[in-house]
Amino acid sequence: MQSRTPASRTGRPRSAAADAAILAATREALVELGWSKLTLGDVASRAGVAKTTLYRRWAGKNELVVDAVAELFDELELPDRGSLAADVEGVVLQFAALLSRPEARSGLMAVVAESTLDEALRERIRVSIVERQKRLVHTGRARAQHRGELPPEPDPDEAARTVGLIFDMVAGAVVHRTLVSGQPVDEEWLHGFTRVLLSGLVTAGTGP
Amino acid sequence: MQSRTPASRTGRPRSAAADAAILAATREALVELGWSKLTLGDVASRAGVAKTTLYRRWAGKNELVVDAVAELFDELELPDRGSLAADVEGVVLQFAALLSRPEARSGLMAVVAESTLDEALRERIRVSIVERQKRLVHTGRARAQHRGELPPEPDPDEAARTVGLIFDMVAGAVVHRTLVSGQPVDEEWLHGFTRVLLSGLVTAGTGP
DNA sequence: CGTATTACGCTACGGCTCGTAGCGAAAGCG
DNA sequence: CGCTTTCGCTACGAGCCGTAGCGTAATACG
Numbered sequence: 001m002q003s004r005t006p007a008s009r010t011g012r013p014r015s016a017a018a019d020a021a022i023l024a025a026t027r028e029a030l031v032e033l034g035w036s037k038l039t040l041g042d043v044a045s046r047a048g049v050a051k052t053t054l055y056r057r058w059a060g061k062n063e064l065v066v067d068a069v070a071e072l073f074d075e076l077e078l079p080d081r082g083s084l085a086a087d088v089e090g091v092v093l094q095f096a097a098l099l100s101r102p103e104a105r106s107g108l109m110a111v112v113a114e115s116t117l118d119e120a121l122r123e124r125i126r127v128s129i130v131e132r133q134k135r136l137v138h139t140g141r142a143r144a145q146h147r148g149e150l151p152p153e154p155d156p157d158e159a160a161r162t163v164g165l166i167f168d169m170v171a172g173a174v175v176h177r178t179l180v181s182g183q184p185v186d187e188e189w190l191h192g193f194t195r196v197l198l199s200g201l202v203t204a205g206t207g208p
Numbered sequence: 209m210q211s212r213t214p215a216s217r218t219g220r221p222r223s224a225a226a227d228a229a230i231l232a233a234t235r236e237a238l239v240e241l242g243w244s245k246l247t248l249g250d251v252a253s254r255a256g257v258a259k260t261t262l263y264r265r266w267a268g269k270n271e272l273v274v275d276a277v278a279e280l281f282d283e284l285e286l287p288d289r290g291s292l293a294a295d296v297e298g299v300v301l302q303f304a305a306l307l308s309r310p311e312a313r314s315g316l317m318a319v320v321a322e323s324t325l326d327e328a329l330r331e332r333i334r335v336s337i338v339e340r341q342k343r344l345v346h347t348g349r350a351r352a353q354h355r356g357e358l359p360p361e362p363d364p365d366e367a368a369r370t371v372g373l374i375f376d377m378v379a380g381a382v383v384h385r386t387l388v389s390g391q392p393v394d395e396e397w398l399h400g401f402t403r404v405l406l407s408g409l410v411t412a413g414t415g416p
Numbered sequence: 417c418g419t420a421t422t423a424c425g426c427t428a429c430g431g432c433t434c435g436t437a438g439c440g441a442a443a444g445c446g
Numbered sequence: 447c448g449c450t451t452t453c454g455c456t457a458c459g460a461g462c463c464g465t466a467g468c469g470t471a472a473t474a475c476g
Contacts, residue, residue: 112317
């Protein structure tokens with residue numbers, strides 16, 4: 001999180017409950033107010049803490065929202081559904097469900113927008129959110145290779161690049177569908193996406 | 209744009225030059241300040257107009273930035289490069305170049321974030337930005353079908369769905385790569401993406 | 417148990433931005 | 447030349463920001 005505990009052994013410790021209350025209040029405020037109308041004073045009163053307490057832990061709105069949103073991504077899992085196609089559909093559905101929540105929608109896009117002029121914030125997003133999701137792609141890919149559905153990749157650099165590519169294609173498509181195009185990830189879109197991702201545009205005319 | 213000219217024939221007409229100056233000043237302020245620190249008073253003084261003039265034309269920051277960003281997408285074109293793969297790479301490169309500009313990065317993501325709680329803004333984005341880009345997918349797809357690279361699709365509904373799917377996959381991947389993952393669309397990524405999009409994950413191991 | 421140290425809640429403050437109102441001047445239209 | 451609308455300017459109350467200062471609460475240490 002935000003707390004750096006390098007050398008502070010003595011004194012009153014920071015309340016962990018306050019941390020949780022503040023992050024929950026931030027998500028609640030994101031749902032009701034959105035990013036631009038969210039004020040730190042409002043978050044503080046929702047959480048039942050003083051505004052100064054909030055400023056002691058986070059530098060500003062950006063950092064606070066990144067942490068509040070990052071917690072949401074801990075819920076993502078990748079159960080083994082038996083095939084690559086089923087695994088892809090599973091993770092897409094989970095990600096789409098996550099992005100259907102207003103706190104994720106407005107929070108995620110807002111901090112990404114802010115990160116364009118803030119290198120530290122971009123790094124914070126990369127560590128807290130991006131890398132946290134990539135592990136799903138890693139395990140799914142490893143499973144598919146173990147099943148023989150995907151060829152093994154001996155070169156670790158090439159493997160990392162491929163994982164990044166797949167991650168951007170899957171997460172990017174879902175994000176763009178739900179947030180930019182503003183349409184739901186229904187079953188029809190889900191199957192179409194999986195078919196194109198696995199078989200490609202050329203070979204996937206109208207499907208099986 | 210924002211101007212509704214249903215019935216106003218008499219009186220002093222609005223300055224078209226002021227419109228252009230305001231939108232240009234908005235993009236300039238987006239580059240230097242980003243979304244959150246951009247103030248309408250600053251935009252007004254950059255554009256050389258009074259703040260009140262700005263408020264007479266746009267309801268607020270959101271609507272202004274949507275219009276300012278939408279103009280950027282007019283630059284996108286789709287020259288015929290002879291093959292589907294080349295056309296895809298061409299449009300991806302153009303889109304990536306657009307997203308490398310700070311005014312597009314911060315502006316686009318910010319208004320998308322704001323649109324999660326604002327239905328009117330979402331519709332404005334859909335009309336001004338999303339549909340404006342889909343035409344590229346339409347023409348590219350029609351070209352590929354004419355070349356025989358893609359099978360024809362007689363059902364117009366199914367064709368529209370496919371265009372939407374491809375659009376979300378292409379634009380989404382580029383957006384996610386550049387803004388969320390925060391890495392450049394270099395030649396290696398470009399070729400990998402095109403290969404997976406056209407041939408699929410399964411058939412595209414490490415191929416040519 | 418007492419003391420040092422840190423976190424906490426509260427209040428108050430200057431500074432900035434917002435969005436609007438009111439005014440006189442300017443610019444087209446008939 | 448009048449009518450109408452836009453324009454630039456100034457001013458205003460309201461709200462939020464981020465910080466300072468203070469007294470109090472909670473823990474670690476001796």
